[in-house]
Amino acid sequence: MxxxxxxxxxxxxxDPAAGPADLAGRAxxxxxxxxxxxxxxxxxxxxxxxxxxxxxxxxxxDGVGFAGYxxxxxxxxxxxxxxxxxxxxxxxxxxxxVREGLALVHxxxxxxGVPWHxxxxxxxxxxxxxxxxxxxxxxxxxxxxxxxxxxDADGTxxxxxxxxxxxxxxxxxxxxxxxxxxxxxVSTAMNALGWGNYANDHEDANGQFEQNFGYxxxxxxxDRVITARYLISVLAEQRGMTATFMPKPxxxxxxxxxHLHLSLWSGDDPRFPDDTDPRGFGLSAxxxxxxxxxxxxxxxxxxxxxxxxxxxxxxxxTSTRSGATWSPRRATYGGNDRTHFVRIPDGxxxxxxxxxxxxxxxxxxxxxxxxxxxxxxxAADPGPPGTGTDAVVRPDLPPTLLHAVEALGADPVxxxxxxxxxxxxxxxxxxxxxxxxxxxxxxxGSWEHDRYLTAF
Numbered sequence: 001m002x003x004x005x006x007x008x009x010x011x012x013x014x015d016p017a018a019g020p021a022d023l024a025g026r027a028x029x030x031x032x033x034x035x036x037x038x039x040x041x042x043x044x045x046x047x048x049x050x051x052x053x054x055x056x057x058x059x060x061x062d063g064v065g066f067a068g069y070x071x072x073x074x075x076x077x078x079x080x081x082x083x084x085x086x087x088x089x090x091x092x093x094x095x096x097x098v099r100e101g102l103a104l105v106h107x108x109x110x111x112x113g114v115p116w117h118x119x120x121x122x123x124x125x126x127x128x129x130x131x132x133x134x135x136x137x138x139x140x141x142x143x144x145x146x147x148x149x150x151x152d153a154d155g156t157x158x159x160x161x162x163x164x165x166x167x168x169x170x171x172x173x174x175x176x177x178x179x180x181x182x183x184x185x186v187s188t189a190m191n192a193l194g195w196g197n198y199a200n201d202h203e204d205a206n207g208q209f210e211q212n213f214g215y216x217x218x219x220x221x222x223d224r225v226i227t228a229r230y231l232i233s234v235l236a237e238q239r240g241m242t243a244t245f246m247p248k249p250x251x252x253x254x255x256x257x258x259h260l261h262l263s264l265w266s267g268d269d270p271r272f273p274d275d276t277d278p279r280g281f282g283l284s285a286x287x288x289x290x291x292x293x294x295x296x297x298x299x300x301x302x303x304x305x306x307x308x309x310x311x312x313x314x315x316x317x318t319s320t321r322s323g324a325t326w327s328p329r330r331a332t333y334g335g336n337d338r339t340h341f342v343r344i345p346d347g348x349x350x351x352x353x354x355x356x357x358x359x360x361x362x363x364x365x366x367x368x369x370x371x372x373x374x375x376x377x378x379a380a381d382p383g384p385p386g387t388g389t390d391a392v393v394r395p396d397l398p399p400t401l402l403h404a405v406e407a408l409g410a411d412p413v414x415x416x417x418x419x420x421x422x423x424x425x426x427x428x429x430x431x432x433x434x435x436x437x438x439x440x441x442x443x444x445g446s447w448e449h450d451r452y453l454t455a456f
Contacts (some may be wrong), residue, residue: 023089023105024056030094033101037064037085038226039109040120041072042429043307044360046230048104049085060087063110073432074109075118075425083109083116091223097189098234106223117422120362121222126421127366128218131264131373136271138369141215141261141349142225145357146232147207147249148179148241157249159207160241166206168322175202179209185235186211186228195224204322205253215261215349218369222361225258245357247306248314252321255314256357262368263349264290273347279385281335282347291333291342291350292382293375293413294368295394298331298341298354300411301367302397303404303433304418305355309440312400314356328353331394334385341397354397363418370417402437405430 027035037059038048049064063084068076071083085107094103109119116122131138148160159165164175176183183200190197196214203210211228215221229245236243248255264271264286274284283291294301306315317325326338333342333350343351355364374380383392398404408414408430415426 023060023087023092024053026089026092027053027056027103030103031101032094032103034099034103035059035087036095036102036104037087037107038104038230039085039107040226040360040362041074042118042120042360042363042425042432043073044120044226044358045072046226047071060089063087063107066109068109068111068116073429074116075428081111083111083119085109091220093193093227095189095231097185098231104227104230106226115421117419118425118428120360120366121219123418123421123425124219124222124362124366127369127417130420131369134373135266136373137265137267138218138365139215139263139265140218140221140365141213142221142361143210143212143257143259143261144225144228144232144245145203145208145210145256145258146229146243146245147205147256148182148209148236148243149207149249150240151242160236161207164202164206169202169206169208170204170322172202176200176209182235182239182241183209183211186232189231190228203254203256204324204326205250205255205320208254208256215263218365222365225361247308247311247356247358248317251313254320254322254324254326255317257314257327257353258355258357258359258361258364260352260355260364260368261345261349262290262352262372264372270348272349275347277347281344281385283344283350286376287347287350288382289376289378289380290372291344291375292380293371293373293378294342294350294352295331295333295382295392296375296380297367297371297411297413299395299398299404299407300414301371301408302354303401303408303430304363304367304414305352305359306404307360307401307433308358309401309437311356311358312398312404315397316399326353327356328397330387330396332385332387332391333382340385366420367414367417370413370420374413400437401433405433405437 035051036048037051051059063086065082068083069078087105087107091106109116149157150160161178187197190213199212233243272287277283315327328341331341334340335344384390398407418426
């Protein structure tokens with residue numbers, strides 16, 4: 001919910017042009033004893049092997065193997081060949097705040113020597129390459145919201161800070177201070193890594209926080225979101241808390257979003273700003289075309305931006321304790337107004353507000369980029385801003401995960417973004433999510449007991 005503009009793009013912790021040998025040298029120079037060779041599946045689950053520094057040379061030349069079916073949702077069966085995770089040296093990230101001598105490196109899974117197209121990072125790299133062929137680069141910032149909770153023996157969740165019970169806790173200075181040790185450790189780590197942490201705040205719900213860092217190229221930002229989730233989670237565990245990025249852990253509270261700030265560049269030339277914008281938002285014609293594409297494909301994107309059953313408890317909420325849900329229900333746009341699917345904070349960027357804490361950042365950025373580029377290809381116009389009678393009328397966003405999966409399957413641009421590195425990913429992800437919905441739908445819970453047990 002920050003108003004602060006993103007800081008300038010920053011480099012990764014090693015030279016992006018570095019070769020594989022530089023990873024081993026940098027790790028040894030930093031006193032690293034073990035590296036987490038990490039990637040995520042389509043649901044965003046982080047998977048890793050712990051590799052001793054003595055084996056880093058082998059890691060960078062041969063990778064490290066995983067039984068793909070055991071990983072989770074990554075398009076493999078038990079009979080398939082191993083996934084071989086090949087590290088990206090530019091993503092090397094020391095993590096002494098987690099364990100002394102520990103570092104992380106993001107990897108691209110391969111199968112039989114070929115990048116595995118079901119791997120989300122591989123898909124985003126393919127999408128970025130497609131934009132580069134047009135002379136365009138997507139830069140992105142991400143707002144990472146999360147809850148710090150405790151879970152009782154009976155499964156009941158509550159804010160980890162028992163004093164965090166105010167009716168309007170957003171930005172509460174006392175709540176931030178009580179979580180000072182956790183928040184400042186995360187902030188210190190982000191800044192030491194060159195991410196440019198510029199704000200840490202208590203969000204709208206009890207137990208909810210947000211820690212912001214500067215924007216970068218899309219791949220770097222997606223890597224940082226995954227690293228941030230890991231870092232926040234393990235640091236919370238060290239203090240006896242659970243950090244959750246679940247979209248809506250409490251029925252009566254605001255949920256957690258993952259808002260994406262997007263802009264296109266050609267080299268060092270930003271393509272979104274235009275001081276002569278007749279609509280008054282400071283955007284170029286190209287930016288409006290990109291924005292229109294995002295709005296046009298909003299329903300199809302939601303299965304990626306809001307990919308869980310729980311996501312639609314957040315977007316479907318009509319009220320919360322604070323009086324606002326902060327989650328859009330229609331694909332509208334406007335100025336500095338957080339009720340829209342796309343907000344325009346300034347002429348440098350647009351903010352895509354449809355995503356939540358469960359979104360896979362690689363896939364979210366892939367589909368947003370594809371939607372925006374489709375808008376550019378069609379010279380699309382978003383029409384007047386807002387929700388008034390003169391605004392373009394677009395369909396409501398999907399009300400459930402099942403509706404979102406149906407919208408995904410009906411949108412060739414979004415399915416094409418998922419299949420950009422190879423066919424079958426969109427259909428596979430849709431089936432995974434369809435099964436998730438029916439698994440939930442087939443579960444009998446307390447709501448049904450309360451409503452039906454003695455109703456007839």
